Structure formats: C-alpha cells, structure tokens
Amino acid sequence: xxxxxxxxFPTLWLIPALPLAGFLLxxxxxxxxxxxxxAAPLLVGASFAVALAAVLALVRAEPGARLVDDVxxxxxxxxxxxxxxxxxDALSAVMTLIVTGVGFLIHVYSVxxxxxxxxxxxFFAYLNLFMFAMLLLVLADNLLLLFVGWExxxxxxxxxxxxxxxxxxxxxxxxxxxxxxxVGDLGFVLGLFLLAWGTASDGRLSLDIAxxxxxxxxxxxxxxxxxxLLLLVGATGKSAQLPLYVWLPDAMAGPTxxxxxxxxxxxxxxxxxxxxxxxxxxxxxxxxLEVVAxxxxxxxxxxxxxxxxxxxxKRVLAYSTVSxxxxxxxxxxxxxxxxxxxxxxxxxxxxxxxxxGAGSVIHGMSGEQDIRRMGGLRARMPVTWxxxxxxxxxxxxxxxxAGFFSKDEILWHTWASGHHALWGVGALTATLTAFYMFxxxxxxxxxxxxxxxxxxxxxxxxxxxxxxPLVVLAVLxxxxxxxxxPEGWLWGPAFGRFLAPVTGHPHLGAHAPGVEGALMLATTxxxxxxxAVAYLFYVRRPExxxxxxxxxxxxxxxxxxxxxxxxxxxxxxxxxxxxLSNALWRVVDQGMIDGAVNGAAAAVTLNGELWRHVQSGNxxxxxxxxxxxxxxxxxxxxxx
Amino acid sequence: xxxxxxxxxxxxxxxxxxxxxxxxxRNLIVIFMAIELMLNAVNLSFVALARQLGSVDGQVVVFxxxxxxxxxxxxxxxxxxxxxxxxxxxxxxxFTLLKG
Numbered sequence: 001x002x003x004x005x006x007x008x009f010p011t012l013w014l015i016p017a018l019p020l021a022g023f024l025l026x027x028x029x030x031x032x033x034x035x036x037x038x039a040a041p042l043l044v045g046a047s048f049a050v051a052l053a054a055v056l057a058l059v060r061a062e063p064g065a066r067l068v069d070d071v072x073x074x075x076x077x078x079x080x081x082x083x084x085x086x087x088x089d090a091l092s093a094v095m096t097l098i099v100t101g102v103g104f105l106i107h108v109y110s111v112x113x114x115x116x117x118x119x120x121x122x123f124f125a126y127l128n129l130f131m132f133a134m135l136l137l138v139l140a141d142n143l144l145l146l147f148v149g150w151e152x153x154x155x156x157x158x159x160x161x162x163x164x165x166x167x168x169x170x171x172x173x174x175x176x177x178x179x180x181x182x183v184g185d186l187g188f189v190l191g192l193f194l195l196a197w198g199t200a201s202d203g204r205l206s207l208d209i210a211x212x213x214x215x216x217x218x219x220x221x222x223x224x225x226x227x228x229l230l231l232l233v234g235a236t237g238k239s240a241q242l243p244l245y246v247w248l249p250d251a252m253a254g255p256t257x258x259x260x261x262x263x264x265x266x267x268x269x270x271x272x273x274x275x276x277x278x279x280x281x282x283x284x285x286x287x288x289l290e291v292v293a294x295x296x297x298x299x300x301x302x303x304x305x306x307x308x309x310x311x312x313x314k315r316v317l318a319y320s321t322v323s324x325x326x327x328x329x330x331x332x333x334x335x336x337x338x339x340x341x342x343x344x345x346x347x348x349x350x351x352x353x354x355x356x357g358a359g360s361v362i363h364g365m366s367g368e369q370d371i372r373r374m375g376g377l378r379a380r381m382p383v384t385w386x387x388x389x390x391x392x393x394x395x396x397x398x399x400x401x402a403g404f405f406s407k408d409e410i411l412w413h414t415w416a417s418g419h420h421a422l423w424g425v426g427a428l429t430a431t432l433t434a435f436y437m438f439x440x441x442x443x444x445x446x447x448x449x450x451x452x453x454x455x456x457x458x459x460x461x462x463x464x465x466x467x468x469p470l471v472v473l474a475v476l477x478x479x480x481x482x483x484x485x486p487e488g489w490l491w492g493p494a495f496g497r498f499l500a501p502v503t504g505h506p507h508l509g510a511h512a513p514g515v516e517g518a519l520m521l522a523t524t525x526x527x528x529x530x531x532a533v534a535y536l537f538y539v540r541r542p543e544x545x546x547x548x549x550x551x552x553x554x555x556x557x558x559x560x561x562x563x564x565x566x567x568x569x570x571x572x573x574x575x576x577x578x579x580l581s582n583a584l585w586r587v588v589d590q591g592m593i594d595g596a597v598n599g600a601a602a603a604v605t606l607n608g609e610l611w612r613h614v615q616s617g618n619x620x621x622x623x624x625x626x627x628x629x630x631x632x633x634x635x636x637x638x639x640x
Numbered sequence: 641x642x643x644x645x646x647x648x649x650x651x652x653x654x655x656x657x658x659x660x661x662x663x664x665x666r667n668l669i670v671i672f673m674a675i676e677l678m679l680n681a682v683n684l685s686f687v688a689l690a691r692q693l694g695s696v697d698g699q700v701v702v703f704x705x706x707x708x709x710x711x712x713x714x715x716x717x718x719x720x721x722x723x724x725x726x727x728x729x730x731x732x733x734x735f736t737l738l739k740g
Contacts, residue, residue, distance in 0.1 A: 617738040
C-alpha cells in the first residue's frame with residue numbers, strides 16, 4: 001500500500017465537539033427552553049459548516065490524501081497505543097456530511113415536532129449527544145475510538161427509543177434494542193481483539209486504521225475469516241440484519257425525528273460504514289464476503305415481505321429500512337463497497353424524508369399511526385403529500401430519482417460479480433418495495449379520510465419549520481442520485497471515483513453496457529409492476545386485498561405475525577434465560593450466597609447459645625475455674 | 641527450733657482453707673474474711689522464709705501486703721455495703737446480674 005498524503009487539519013475536532021457542547025448546554029441549562037431550542041440546531045449546523053470546509057479541503061487535495069487532526073494520546077500501555085486522532089478521507093467525508101447535514105435538517109424539524117413536549121431539553125440533549133457519538137464513530141482514526149462512538153450511539157439510541165418512558169412498552173423497546181445490540185457488540189469487540197492480535201508486528205499492538213490495513217496480509221486465511229465473521233456479527237446487530245434485526249421495528253417507539261435520524265439515516269448505517277472501512281479484512285476472506293452477501297439479500301427480501309401487510313405507518317418504514325440495509329449489505333458482500341456507501345447516502349435522503357413525512361402525518365393526525373384510520377390526506381397536507389410522493393418514488397427506484405441509481409448499481413454489481421441468484425432476490429425485493437411503498441402512499445393520502453370526527457377536524461398541514469426540511473430532503477431525494485451515474489453516462493460514477501482511493505475498485509469483468517441496460521430496464525419494469533398492483537389493490541379495487549388475504553390465509557397470517565420471529569426468540573432465548581435467572585436467583589443467590597451469610601450468623605448464634613452457660617454470673621464459679629487453671633499451670637511446672 | 645517446713649505447711653493449710661472458704665461459702669462477709677485468711681497465709685510463708693534466709697526482703701513485702709489488705713478491706717466493705725443497699729441480702733447467689 002502506498003503512503004497516503006496526510007494533511008493536518010487542526011479544526012477537525014470541532015466537528016464532534018460542537019454537538020457535545022450542545023449536549024452540555026442542554027444538560028446544564030435545561031430550564032432555558034428557548035436557548036436549547038435555538039442552540040441545538042445551530043451547533044449542529046456549525047458542525048456541518050466545519051465538515052463542509054474540511055471536505056472542500058479534501059477535494060482540493062490530490063486523490064488518496066486524507067486530513068488528520070491529532071488531539072491527544074489516549075492510551076499508551078506497553079506495546080499498545082491508541083490516539084484520539086480524527087481523520088477525513090473520502091469515506092468518512094461522505095459519512096460526516098450525511099450525519100451533520102441530515103442531522104441538521106432533522107434538528108430543525110424537531111424544533112417544530114417536539115414544540116409541545118415538556119421534555120424538549122432532554123430530547124435535544126440526547127440528540128446532540130448522539131451527533132457527538134456518531135461523528136466520533138465516523139471520524140475516528142482508531143478502531144478503539146470508533147468503538148467508543150459505536151457504543152455511544154447505541155446508548156443514545158436506547159435513551160431516545162425509551163424517551164417517553166412513562167409507557168412501559170417504550171421502555172421495553174429501548175431495552176430490547178440495547179440488549180440485542182449487546183449481542184452484536186460482543187462479536188464486534190471480539191473481532192477487534194482478534195484483529196489487534198493478528199496484525200501485531202515489530203512488538204507493536206495497534207488498532208490504528210492505517211496500521212490494521214497495512215498488516216492485513218499478516219492475518220492467516222483462517223484468522224481473517226474469523227475476524228470478518230465476528231465483525232459481521234457486530235454489523236448485523238447495529239445495522240439490523242438477520243438474525244439480529246428484531247430491535248429495529250420496535251425502535252419506532254421513539255419520537256419520529258429519532259426514527260428518521262438514528263434508525264434510518266445514520267446510526268443503522270454504522271455497520272455498513274464499519275465493513276466498508278475494514279473492507280481489506282473482508283477481501284482477505286472470500287468465504288466471509290459470501291456470507292455477507294447472502295445475509296444482506298435474505299434480510300432485504302425477508303423484511304420486504306413483512307412490510308407488505310403492516311398497518312402502522314412507522315412500522316412499514318422500519319421494515320423497509322431493514323430491507324434497504326439488506327441491499328447495502330448485499331453490495332458490501334459482492335465487493336461493491338463504494339456502491340454500498342452510495343446507497344447509504346441516497347437512503348439517508350429518502351428515508352429521512354419518508355420518516356419526517358410520516359412524522360408530519362402523525363403530527364397532523366393527533367398522534368394516529370394506523371394507516372387504516374387515515375386516507376385522503378392529500379388535500380389537507382399538500383406539502384407532506386408531494387414530498388412523501390418524491391420519497392416513495394425514490395425508494396421504489398423510479399428512473400431519475402436517487403434510489404434508482406444506487407439500487408441499480410447494487411443489482412448490477414451483484415449480477416456482474418456472478419451472483420445471479422442473489423440478483424433475482426434483489427430484483428424481487430425491489431418489486432415488493434415498490435408495492436408496499438405505494439400501498440402506504442395510497443392508503444394514507446388518497447381515498448376518504450377514515451379518522452374519527454374529532455381527529456378529522458384537527459387535521460392540518462405542519463408548520464414551516466417542519467415542512468422546510470421536508471422540501472430540502474425531497475430535492476436531495478430527487479437529485480441526489482445523479483452524483484453516481486452508471487458507467488458511460490454523462491460524468492459516470494463520480495461518487496465511486498471519489499471513494500475509490502479508500503474502497504478500491506470492485507473487480508468486475510469486462511464492462512457490458514448492454515447487459516447493464518437490460519437489467520436496469522427489467523428491474524424498473526418490475527418495480528413499475530409492483531406500483532401498478534398497489535394502484536389496482538388500493539385505489540381501483542379496494543375489496544381485492546381482503547379477498548386475497550382470505551384466500552391466502554396461512555401466508556397472510558405468517559406475514560402479519562412477522563414470521564413469529566419475536567415469539568421464536570422469546571421461546572428460544574428469553575424464556576430459558578428467565579428460567580435460568582430464576583433458578584440462579586433461588587438456588588445460587590438465595591440458597592448459596594444468602595445461605596452462606598445467614599449460615600455464618602446462625603453458627604455464631606448457636607455457638608453463643610452453647611457457651612453462654614459458662615457465664616453463670618456467680619463469681620465463685622469463676623474463682624473455681626480460675627483455681628483449676630492455676631493448679632493445671634502449677635502442676636505443669638512441678639511435674640515436667 | 642521449729643523447722644521451716646512446718647511454717648510452710650501451716651501456711652499452705654491456711655491458704656487452702658481460705659480458698660475453700662471463698663469457693664464454698666455464700667455469705668459475702670465470710671468470703672471476704674476467707675480472702676484475708678489467704679493473704680495472711682502468704683504473709684506467714686514470707687516471714688518464715690525471710691527468717692530462714694536471713695533477709696529482710698520478705699518482711700518488707702509483708703508490710704506492703706498488710707497495707708494493701710487494709711485498703712482492700714476498706715474498699716471491699718464499702719462495696720458490700722453498697723451491694724446490700726441495692727438488694728437487702730449479703731448472699732453471693734443473689735448477685736447474678738452478669739448471668740449469660
């Protein structure tokens with residue numbers, strides 16, 4: 001690996017530090033609601049500005065250069081050393097811009113969305129802390145520091161899912177997210193240990209990204225596979241892939257801006273980012289890469305089928321997020337790392353848009369989330385309707401919209417790397433995606449309003465502070481895909497070229513524009529078909545879905561029940577664990593530990609009971625014993 | 641001249657009587673007197689041995705013992721009277737507040 005040019009950029013630390021300042025401000029001045037409300041978005045906006053300046057500096061530098069900011073040495077222990085050092089290369093530049101940019105818009109939106117909430121300062125404190133942790137994650141030049149951010153976003157996710165903790169259900173959802181993520185994080189941290197051990201050289205133990213990348217060849221094939229699979233476990237937890245995806249749909253218990261920021265646009269892409277960042281390790285193990293691809297494709301299809309029949313507006317979007325994350329993981333698995341990040345980018349735009357749109361709908365419907373009680377909102381909420389339409393077109397892959405380019409690039413790379421079966425799975429998923437998204441759109445926005453009189457009376461468009469971010473995100477969802485066109489179109493895959501110094505070029509065979517065009521046409525037609533079926537089902541012949549549901553009763557119940565995965569996990573993991581805990585409590589804790597303590601006390605009591613009779617209170621008894629003792633001592637000296 | 645062993649034997653007999661008195665009698669006054677008996681038994685052996693060895697050390701110690709015995713008699717009688725005030729008896733069996 002050639003030596004990359006390092007450019008010192010001493011203000012990088014400001015990017016995470018500004019949201020941290022916002023967190024501290026909200027923490028210390030929680031009573032000044034107005035101050036917190038103004039400072040939180042402004043500080044994130046300032047962070048975005050610094051990030052933008054840094055990225056401009058990076059673009060002007062030669063390709064492959066990176067900006068670094070040495071802050072301080074964190075750990076220096078014998079052969080191990082870890083620095084707090086930030087880096088911006090092409091990969092972290094993209095992530096930083098997404099996190100701060102989308103984060104800024106969502107902060108602005110939250111000012112409107114959370115306006116009536118009593119705990120607004122707490123909300124912004126968590127949200128700012130999340131920004132800090134996420135930026136630490138993407139800017140870290142050291143995997144240990146990355147792990148700090150990784151855990152930090154997990155913590156904030158937990159805090160924000162359970163934000164309305166008065167409801168038991170929300171608190172449980174938070175705990176579920178945290179605990180499921182622990183499983184993944186254990187894999188991740190074990191992977192890091194193994195990686196540090198495997199890449200040690202010259203008596204130096206380091207998790208610096210550059211060090212790790214340079215010493216990947218020193219890993220044996222077996223070690224590389226083990227490391228990659230352990231890291232994959234971490235990614236399945238954070239990025240909600242099979243089999244650890246179960247926490248994400250429940251995470252919708254949090255406020256909607258949180259769902260948009262953390263559980264759609266940024267945090268859940270941390271796993272994708274991590275694999276792209278450590279792609280060298282994965283490339284060293286073809287087996288692990290194959291596993292990544294299969295898990296991604298299966299997750300995409302699996303989540304899409306569940307999304308077909310859900311009735312909670314946020315839950316549909318949650319499953320669609322799981323499904324889209326599956327697409328990204330699929331891209332990673334076929335070696336198209338830059339493409340995965342491209343989809344992360346476009347997905348951040350349109351999924352944040354969809355979630356904020358859903359939030360706007362929920363806001364207007366006085367908290368209603370069931371789409372069966374919505375309908376006809378098109379006329380009442382025009383801005384939300386138009387922006388939601390753009391988001392739906394983008395995720396469904398309508399030509400020209402953001403999702404179209406990134407999804408097609410993923411499918412093309414899947415095909416070109418020889419995974420024809422996985423391409424089939426991806427194309428099917430794209431069809432289902434178009435269907436369930438248009439179903440959501442039609443049921444929510446067209447037809448008659450099916451809400452109660454009280455709610456219907458109150459339906460209103462959201463204030464400008466909420467609709468403005470929607471419009472900005474809609475523009476990005478409309479045009480954001482044009483930064484990565486297919487090979488040979490206009491300026492081509494500019495995005496991929498920008499990332500290439502970091503992620504490398506995928507090894508495709510000879511470029512075949514004909515095949516690519518044909519595949520693109522096929523998936524587009526399939527998606528259009530999905531949308532058309534949704535139109536038929538939910539606009540033209542609304543009685544059809546119910547008849548179909550009765551006809552296919554078994555499958556329908558399976559999908560509504562979400563394949564009963566939660567129930568399965570409950571029976572296989574939670575219940576045995578509860579029973580084990582109960583047994584440990586009763587046998588070990590109460591029986592052995594408490595028993596030992598109580599037993600010691602009882603033994604002392606018994607002993608005292610026995611010996612207290614010695615203490616007769618009669619001085620003459622004592623004198624007699626004293627005499628006996630004296631005689632014994634005397635006779636010892638006399639008789640020896 | 642009376643041999644030293646006779647003195648010592650008498651001293652031992654007196655001491656034994658004192659010990660027995662302390663152990664078996666229940667009247668505080670009698671116990672007190674038995675203690676005095678033990679002290680004087682020891683005095684007797686001190687004096688006898690002092691004479692036998694031709695040294696005055698033993699006699700000096702005897703004076704000390706007598707002083708201590710006088711003080712002890714004063715304090716001891718005071719304690720007995722105080723005890724009698726709290727409980728109108730001089731029987732040791734009645735004073736068992738420290739019984740376990």
